[in-house]
Amino acid sequence: MKKRRTVIASGIALIVGLVALEAQSQSQNPKTHKIGAILAMSGGASWYGTVMSQGIQQAVAEINARGGVNGMPLEAVIEDHKSGNAQEAVSAMNRLMSIHGVKMVMTSFTAPTQAIAPLADQNKVFLINGGGVSNSLVGVSKYIVHNRSLAADLGRGAALQAKALGAKKIAAIQWKNDAGDSIVKVVHPAWEKSGGSIAAVEAVPQGISNMDTQIAKIKASNPDAIMLWMFNPEVGLALKRIREFGMKQPVIGVEYTGNDAKVAGTHGEGYYFLNDYFQATADYPWSMSFAKGYEERYKAKPEFYAANYYEGVYVLAELIKRVAAKGGTVDGDTMRAALQANPKFDSVYGGQMNFQENGVASKKVGLFQVKDGQNQFIKYIDLN
Amino acid sequence: MDLLAQLLVNGLVNGSHYALLGLSFGLIFGPTRITHFAHGPLATLAAYVGWWAAQRGVPLELALLAGIGSGALIGILCYQYLYEPFERSGSPALVILIGSLGLYIVVENFIGAVFGTDTKVLPNPPSQVFLIGPVVITQVQAMQVFALISSAIALGLFLGKTRFGRAVLAMNDNIEMARVVGIDTDRIALLVFALGSAIAACAALLILMRDGASSHMGFNLVFMGFVAVVVGGIGSLRGAIAGGYALGLVESLGMWKIPSEWQSSIAFVVLFLVLLFRPQGLFAGRQ
Numbered sequence: 001m002k003k004r005r006t007v008i009a010s011g012i013a014l015i016v017g018l019v020a021l022e023a024q025s026q027s028q029n030p031k032t033h034k035i036g037a038i039l040a041m042s043g044g045a046s047w048y049g050t051v052m053s054q055g056i057q058q059a060v061a062e063i064n065a066r067g068g069v070n071g072m073p074l075e076a077v078i079e080d081h082k083s084g085n086a087q088e089a090v091s092a093m094n095r096l097m098s099i100h101g102v103k104m105v106m107t108s109f110t111a112p113t114q115a116i117a118p119l120a121d122q123n124k125v126f127l128i129n130g131g132g133v134s135n136s137l138v139g140v141s142k143y144i145v146h147n148r149s150l151a152a153d154l155g156r157g158a159a160l161q162a163k164a165l166g167a168k169k170i171a172a173i174q175w176k177n178d179a180g181d182s183i184v185k186v187v188h189p190a191w192e193k194s195g196g197s198i199a200a201v202e203a204v205p206q207g208i209s210n211m212d213t214q215i216a217k218i219k220a221s222n223p224d225a226i227m228l229w230m231f232n233p234e235v236g237l238a239l240k241r242i243r244e245f246g247m248k249q250p251v252i253g254v255e256y257t258g259n260d261a262k263v264a265g266t267h268g269e270g271y272y273f274l275n276d277y278f279q280a281t282a283d284y285p286w287s288m289s290f291a292k293g294y295e296e297r298y299k300a301k302p303e304f305y306a307a308n309y310y311e312g313v314y315v316l317a318e319l320i321k322r323v324a325a326k327g328g329t330v331d332g333d334t335m336r337a338a339l340q341a342n343p344k345f346d347s348v349y350g351g352q353m354n355f356q357e358n359g360v361a362s363k364k365v366g367l368f369q370v371k372d373g374q375n376q377f378i379k380y381i382d383l384n
Numbered sequence: 385m386d387l388l389a390q391l392l393v394n395g396l397v398n399g400s401h402y403a404l405l406g407l408s409f410g411l412i413f414g415p416t417r418i419t420h421f422a423h424g425p426l427a428t429l430a431a432y433v434g435w436w437a438a439q440r441g442v443p444l445e446l447a448l449l450a451g452i453g454s455g456a457l458i459g460i461l462c463y464q465y466l467y468e469p470f471e472r473s474g475s476p477a478l479v480i481l482i483g484s485l486g487l488y489i490v491v492e493n494f495i496g497a498v499f500g501t502d503t504k505v506l507p508n509p510p511s512q513v514f515l516i517g518p519v520v521i522t523q524v525q526a527m528q529v530f531a532l533i534s535s536a537i538a539l540g541l542f543l544g545k546t547r548f549g550r551a552v553l554a555m556n557d558n559i560e561m562a563r564v565v566g567i568d569t570d571r572i573a574l575l576v577f578a579l580g581s582a583i584a585a586c587a588a589l590l591i592l593m594r595d596g597a598s599s600h601m602g603f604n605l606v607f608m609g610f611v612a613v614v615v616g617g618i619g620s621l622r623g624a625i626a627g628g629y630a631l632g633l634v635e636s637l638g639m640w641k642i643p644s645e646w647q648s649s650i651a652f653v654v655l656f657l658v659l660l661f662r663p664q665g666l667f668a669g670r671q
Contacts, residue, residue, distance in 0.1 A: 042493060042496065043600060046496055046501035046599070047502050050500070203643065204645070204647075205645070205648050207600075208647075208648065209591065209595055209601060210595075212636070213394060213635070213639040213647055214647075216390040216391055217387065219390070220386065220390075233596070233598070236503070237595055237596075240595075246513070246520055258502075262502070262503055263503050263505060263595065263596045
């Protein structure tokens with residue numbers, strides 16, 4: 001028995017040692033440029049992880065088909081934060097750094113990003129966020145940049161639309177988390193300062209399936225417009241219930257994915273929302289080739305989340321090239337310096353995006369309305 | 385007053401849903417004493433079968449029946465190939481519980497992997513909305529109430545008037561004595577797994593019609609069923625129904641004055657209070 005235990009223990013030690021050696025060898029003699037990603041690959045929000053990872057994989061495949069970056073292929077290493085679990089995100093980050101030796105990570109969701117930020121700072125890992133929306137993510141790490149508009153900015157745009165529709169009294173249903181709170185914190189005081197009033201604010205936890213109580217209270221408050229400070233798939237559910245409860249007021253929000261449209265069905269008609277303006281259009285050939293490639297690969301139209309993570313890989317590829325051109329090795333410091341030297345990057349949305357000093361890329365934010373089941377672009381919203 | 389009336393109706397509808405879940409969970413747990421946590425994801429799988437059938441053009445009624453039927457079959461298979469082997473080998477209850485949790489995780493991830501992680505909706509779900517004064521109730525909500533009432537009546541008649549039903553009650557009271565008097569407890573266990581899983585599938589299909597189905601909806605299905613059973617009293621099916629309604633009404637009416645972000649916590653608070661002051665449940669059944 002004792003001999004058997006010794007053999008097993010030795011075997012485990014040997015395997016661990018081999019894995020550690022391989023990881024060290026990888027980091028010293030990399031065969032690929034490893035891009036880590038920590039996404040919601042399981043759990044209630046796994047839809048996001050699916051579309052984000054699909055965008056990443058498509059970009060990696062395209063770049064590698066053209067010979068990789070400086071002759072070396074990219075490799076995506078995707079980990080799971082289980083739909084926003086901060087502890088899982090930290091474990092995932094540790095695995096990415098210690099086993100895979102990654103120096104750049106694509107992050108998502110607010111809580112996981114906040115959790116891994118100190119690790120990124122300590123280990124000089126460059127972070128790019130294309131999905132997390134809370135304004136608390138700005139500057140959360142010295143190495144983080146964001147290629148999506150943050151929630152409070154979209155919320156401000158939604159409030160502008162409410163004003164444009166003549167609303168004086170708004171009611172809001174918010175996600176009770178950092179994303180929802182960040183919108184309320186910025187938008188509601190500004191709304192009241194401009195002479196409007198807040199009839200009701202009802203909160204729902206992310207992942208809720210029954211918000212009848214909240215909808216009933218919103219109805220009782222009799223607002224001029226209803227604001228949805230929440231994201232997929234609760235947007236679709238809220239829209240459906242709002243209309244089933246007989247409310248006819250305009251509903252304005254900050255997201256509307258294909259999944260929300262499915263849940264809302266015909267009740268989504270007339271809904272206004274703000275989004276990073278991703279529309280595949282002939283004016284921007286890259287957007288068309290991305291959308292075409294995505295549909296061929298995944299048999300579905302790309303969402304803007306897929307677009308963000310797709311273009312995020314291209315941003316990282318460009319930064320690797322710039323760092324190599326200066327003779328440097330990839331880490332948070334060199335990547336940040338390369339970005340700050342020239343913060344403009346081609347965007348799959350069209351034209352270029354410009355990473356501002358706070359790390360947030362200024363992108364075109366569009367106002368859309370659902371008409372005849374389609375998202376119709378209304379106009380650009382200037383948030384400055 | 386309009387708001388209060390709407391919250392009352394919401395509470396009764398939600399209570400019907402939780403009572404249905406409590407009934408399904410309690411029907412399995414009472415006679416077998418198996419904490420079947422995989423109950424939720426398995427009911428979700430049954431809902432996905434119904435969705436899959438409807439997507440392929442099967443008329444809605446038949447698709448729903450297919451979902452309920454597959455729920456019953458899944459329940460039978462689950463008992464036969466997971467729990468019964470554990471019981472035959474004399475495994476302690478904790479091992480069976482862990483097995484159930486393992487199945488929970490496997491099934492939930494299986495659904496996401498095979499069907500995708502997006503929300504599934506029916507092509508043409510029932511969509512009528514009824515106005516009773518200031519109160520709104522949708523067609524699916526009315527169906528939820530009807531499902532609970534009809535299931536409760538049918539189950540009551542089955543348990544009270546049939547040989548198999550009385551055998552279920554006997555097992556519920558004392559499983560050892562039931563064996564002594566010659567009841568085939570394995571066969572009855574299969575029966576309650578079939579019935580309980582079919583009822584849970586019904587609840588899951590109603591959620592599919594109301595909100596759409598998602599791979600992770602199993603947690604709420606099993607958790608609310610479990611809480612309804614504990615609140616109502618373990619071993620009492622009447623208690624499971626009462627527990628479900630208590631949860632639904634407290635969750636809804638409690639939000640009249642309390643901020644609604646506390647809604648999800650209400651179930652835990654009710655469970656905690658019951659365990660603290662009346663651990664045997666509101667309708668004390670078997671201890």
